[in-house]
Amino acid sequence: MTQRFYVTTPIYYVNSSPHVGTAYTTVVADALARFHALRGERTFFLTGTDEHGLKLEREAQRKAMSPQAFVDEMSERFRDLWPKLLCRPDDFIRTTERRHEEGVQRAWQRCVDSGDIYLGSYEGLYCVACEDHKTEKELLEGNLCPVHGRPVERVTEQSYFFKLSAYGDRLLEFYKRNPTFVRPETRLNEVVSFVEGGLRDLSISRTSFSWGIPVPGDPKHVMYVWFDALFNYLTALAGTEREGALWPPDVQLVGKDILRFHAVYWPAFLMSAGYADDKLPRTIWSHGWLLTDGQKLSKSREGPSHGRGTTDPVRVADAVGADVLRYFLLREVSLGQDGEWSVPSLVSRARSDLAETVGNLLNRALPFAKHFDGRVPHAPAETLSDADRALEALAATAARDAAAAWAEPAPHRALEATIELARAGNRYFDESAPWRLAKAGDLARLAAVVSHVLELVRVVSVMLWPATPSKSDAIRAQLGLDPLAPRVDADLWPLAWGGLAAHTALAPGQPVFAKFDAQQQAQIFKELDVTTEETKPEAPAKAPKAAKPAEAKPAEAPPGPLTYEQLMATVDLRLAKVLAAERIPRKDKLLKLSVDLGEAAGPRTIIAGIALAYAPEALVGKQVIVVANLPPRDFGGGLVSHGMLLAAGPSDGLSLATFEKDHAPGTRVK
RNA sequence: GCCGAUGUAGCUCAGUUGGUUAGAGCAGGGGAAUCAUAAUCCCAAGGUCGUCAGUUCAACUCUGACCGUCGGCACCA
Numbered sequence A: 001m002t003q004r005f006y007v008t009t010p011i012y013y014v015n016s017s018p019h020v021g022t023a024y025t026t027v028v029a030d031a032l033a034r035f036h037a038l039r040g041e042r043t044f045f046l047t048g049t050d051e052h053g054l055k056l057e058r059e060a061q062r063k064a065m066s067p068q069a070f071v072d073e074m075s076e077r078f079r080d081l082w083p084k085l086l087c088r089p090d091d092f093i094r095t096t097e098r099r100h101e102e103g104v105q106r107a108w109q110r111c112v113d114s115g116d117i118y119l120g121s122y123e124g125l126y127c128v129a130c131e132d133h134k135t136e137k138e139l140l141e142g143n144l145c146p147v148h149g150r151p152v153e154r155v156t157e158q159s160y161f162f163k164l165s166a167y168g169d170r171l172l173e174f175y176k177r178n179p180t181f182v183r184p185e186t187r188l189n190e191v192v193s194f195v196e197g198g199l200r201d202l203s204i205s206r207t208s209f210s211w212g213i214p215v216p217g218d219p220k221h222v223m224y225v226w227f228d229a230l231f232n233y234l235t236a237l238a239g240t241e242r243e244g245a246l247w248p249p250d251v252q253l254v255g256k257d258i259l260r261f262h263a264v265y266w267p268a269f270l271m272s273a274g275y276a277d278d279k280l281p282r283t284i285w286s287h288g289w290l291l292t293d294g295q296k297l298s299k300s301r302e303g304p305s306h307g308r309g310t311t312d313p314v315r316v317a318d319a320v321g322a323d324v325l326r327y328f329l330l331r332e333v334s335l336g337q338d339g340e341w342s343v344p345s346l347v348s349r350a351r352s353d354l355a356e357t358v359g360n361l362l363n364r365a366l367p368f369a370k371h372f373d374g375r376v377p378h379a380p381a382e383t384l385s386d387a388d389r390a391l392e393a394l395a396a397t398a399a400r401d402a403a404a405a406w407a408e409p410a411p412h413r414a415l416e417a418t419i420e421l422a423r424a425g426n427r428y429f430d431e432s433a434p435w436r437l438a439k440a441g442d443l444a445r446l447a448a449v450v451s452h453v454l455e456l457v458r459v460v461s462v463m464l465w466p467a468t469p470s471k472s473d474a475i476r477a478q479l480g481l482d483p484l485a486p487r488v489d490a491d492l493w494p495l496a497w498g499g500l501a502a503h504t505a506l507a508p509g510q511p512v513f514a515k516f517d518a519q520q521q522a523q524i525f526k527e528l529d530v531t532t533e534e535t536k537p538e539a540p541a542k543a544p545k546a547a548k549p550a551e552a553k554p555a556e557a558p559p560g561p562l563t564y565e566q567l568m569a570t571v572d573l574r575l576a577k578v579l580a581a582e583r584i585p586r587k588d589k590l591l592k593l594s595v596d597l598g599e600a601a602g603p604r605t606i607i608a609g610i611a612l613a614y615a616p617e618a619l620v621g622k623q624v625i626v627v628a629n630l631p632p633r634d635f636g637g638g639l640v641s642h643g644m645l646l647a648a649g650p651s652d653g654l655s656l657a658t659f660e661k662d663h664a665p666g667t668r669v670k
Numbered sequence B: 001g002c003c004g005a006u007g008u009a010g011c012u013c014a015g016u017u018g019g020u021u022a023g024a025g026c027a028g029g030g031g032a033a034u035c036a037u038a039a040u041c042c043c044a045a046g047g048u049c050g051u052c053a054g055u056u057c058a059a060c061u062c063u064g065a066c067c068g069u070c071g072g073c074a075c076c077a
Helices: A020-038 A054-062 A067-084 A098-113 A164-177 A185-196 A225-230 A241-246 A256-272 A313-320 A322-332 A343-372 A386-407 A411-432 A434-440 A443-464 A469-478 A518-527 A564-570
Strands: A004-008 A042-050 A091-094 A117-127 A132-134 A153-162 A218-223 A251-255 A283-287 A290-292 A573-584 A587-596 A604-608 A623-627
Touching: A004 A020, A004 A241, A020 A042, A020 A067, A020 A251, A020 A283, A020 A290, A020 A313, A020 A322, A020 A386, A020 A411, A042 A067, A042 A225, A042 A241, A054 A067, A067 A091, A067 A313, A091 A098, A098 A117, A098 A225, A098 A256, A153 A218, A153 A256, A164 A185, A164 A256, A185 A256, A218 A225, A225 A256, A251 A256, A256 A283, A313 A322, A313 A343, A313 A518, A322 A343, A322 A411, A322 A469, A343 A411, A343 A434, A343 A443, A343 A469, A343 A518, A386 A411, A386 A443, A411 A434, A411 A443, A434 A443, A443 A469
Parallel strands: A004 A042, A004 A251, A042 A091, A251 A283
Antiparallel strands: A117 A132, A117 A153, A573 A587, A573 A623, A587 A604
16 A cells, blocks of 8 residues: 655645744654655645734735735735745645635534533623733732723623533543654643643634634634634645545654644644544644744844844845755754754755755766766676675665664654765775776776666665755766656665666766855855854954844834824823832843833833843933833832833844933923 | 653763773874875773762662753743
């Protein structure tokens, strides 16, 4: 029976553009699919976009677009990205597609039929003045809002609930029988302890917005994010031949931040919808994050970061090539663990592994073909030496090891084994010294050596293909071979020696891999905003991060034209002097300030989230700018802020706005 | 503060079920070679495996505490 391999990435929320972290997950999925395809399996690689929810509804509103038009545009950014990274998903599902909406509604109905969905209500405490929900413990004596001192109201909102609480035991049993359901193993432990802690029913519908999939039979409700999103993995196949042939997924890649949804909610939903244990996903693979200087990549850290270069995958792929980017992501990061993202280390990795090891091996072997009419020499078995045989054996071992690693999946180890084989090829080449054989006129031995090296390069080109498909094919072209074209039931993995036939016409060409010499490297660093020693200003140590040449994104809708009068009527900015500042126990980011605004009522208390950037002592006496006409804001624990300080920057490198000269507290900013 | 990770050569990381001199790549040092995009190959050097206790005949590998770093949450906008 034909093996099959179904791999998924999360569907990406279209609220933001893809960054290198998003690209990472997709590249891994693509590489796994390519590996399994090479083995002759029927593969299916699914990705897509998640397009519902209040956030997107609002974002569209702000841009004066219909939600559909907005998500259409955003989804394109993802769809267009993947080919640039040589990713070839077999399908791209959008949660706003009809097939998905219908599929999810069917799934919902099946959960209803199982008795697992019921209509309930959220009960909450609500302060009309704050327009916000409160929790019991925030309230002052007598159920008063701590901000306004007014009584809060008890409000209820209808919501459908999923009886997750009923699935705890079944889930635990399932984990026990399928210890590789969640990987790496430490993540399974986390999931198990979460479930053991008891599960609460999930609220899975909302009436407070409409941009979502209507609940069957009750269209006031739209489905809440996870119920909608998780089923994409199923709806992409539903109603087609694929469902029977491919379900369930073999590997579902997820970031560790969304593991819980995939490892707990998702199987519970499926169980409820009538899927037996053997029809549940085989493995939820929780991969790590890419870090820059130990920080998670995120939207707020886009652009140059600490001199390590951009995190925009398109710019990187344009500068160094998609193959190289893919190779780096797969080789440098150990799947399941966090990895460092850095353009300089990408360049150095590409140079030493790809150009100087693999590319070089090809380049140094090809010139010898001139002794054989430009063709792969024929080397009869009796001309082979122990070293030749040893090389063959080594290749077989490496191919086996790499295949096992890819199947694991552990791409970084697979690629390590691959490069190690190419390294051995260089060693063999040195020891065999074909240039001496050529001078001595020993064509029999020369044929053996050259054919062995060329075949080794072929082997390496296949082993590299999941990571660097276009470069692998470029190597193959020089070897006179066709591009790799996986077929179902044909195992192309190079377990057997001799795939490169004697007398094949070679086609030497330009070096396959860029060398990234000093000049190229400088060019790349420049393009990708890498700060090198030369370009870095002196004494960079503690200096606040230079205002980066921010590609001023018009992301936040610019406020419409505003007259001066309107502005002054809206925002009341005042100069103020900090009288006192103290840390707040248990609130790492907050400082409690006493600030003089020149008001008769005396100084105000302002809570500001600047503790990571400013020591309290450093603030006393400082002139700051305060938004004076904000309503009081409750920070819990009896802390109420009566104003806001103007500041900008990341929370750990924030700077407060001030003026060059001191003026009387209370002076209005104009 | 709670929860969770992590701490191995200058850098990035491997170290399987505890067992002789702890591994690789990169960088740096020395040498060989000259077929190759000055690429390659060899050699040497470099680590009290975060700290302190404990279990054991034996711990980088197990247990505990502590320290450092990071992430999530809380809190923040």
